[in-house]
Amino acid sequence: MIIFVDMDEVMADAYMAHIEIYNQEFNAQLCVEECFGREVWQCVPKEHQKNIKDHTRRIGFFRDLRVIPDSQEVLLELSKKYKVYIASAAMEFPDSLKEKSDWLDLHFPFIPWQNRILCGDKHILKGDVLIDDRSKNLEPFNGRSIMFSSPHNANENSFERAHNWQEIADKLL
């Protein structure tokens, strides 16, 4: 069985990083509960939105992301049992490519380079399971599409859902 796993919002906590950087730089108190069902940039005044959208173009943004709880432990077990591939739509941000490779080396060294994919569109992936936080990626996938919960997708209900990595373990291990 081939399992594809998205990085941002599934393995790496980009959402909270956006909020923390914003709060620090604008001396704001945005909290994640205010953001359910929206992107972070949609939750701030119009004049700040471009600033948030540009976080992903900053050197170091992806390198410093925190690991989503339990993703290391569960992915280690999954990778013993199945063919696990990381699939990140990273090509939009060329400076992120090496940072993402380094981040995987650091936090997921058991997933070798052969099993890492940095791409654009994900509908070219051929496999059995896709774990992703975006419906645009899950929708065209031919296999089992599992939506991993992130604040921005709180109101979507078109896909099988996993709220956290323990639920992924329950489903797949």
Add this chain to the structure above:
Amino acid sequence: MIIFVDMDEVMADAYMAHIEIYNQEFNAQLCVEECFGREVWQCVPKEHQKNIKDHTRRIGFFRDLRVIPDSQEVLLELSKKYKVYIASAAMEFPDSLKEKSDWLDLHFPFIPWQNRILCGDKHILKGDVLIDDRSKNLEPFNGRSIMFSSPHNANENSFERAHNWQEIADKLL
């Protein structure tokens, strides 16, 4: 129709770059005709082989590769007619990732980031045609596998072959 196109030896001339760097640094006269059926590193004295294998880890190696003749013109026409994706097994060389993205921006700006894939194994690709110089990539592909001629694959005959981009045009346009 979805067409995947490999980069090295198909769009970018890595083979000749290996020879040129080697000849320059070792004051040698290796020529491509001597290399048919072999990798460049297999054509030099044992004590020089590691040097050649390490070319791909040098900063700038992939950035400076020359474009394979007619690839730009034919890929432009193909991309008007079909969904063309670039698929490069680049993850082994993290420093190459941004260089490859920049190289595509420079020489193939008509192929957007959505259609670029930097990966390891290629058997996760779902599409109709794969143009590649390596049998290990062509073999597991489910669709039409076209071997693009490179000095190293001169003696292989398990796949439909294209000797150059004009032959790709004849086959697919």
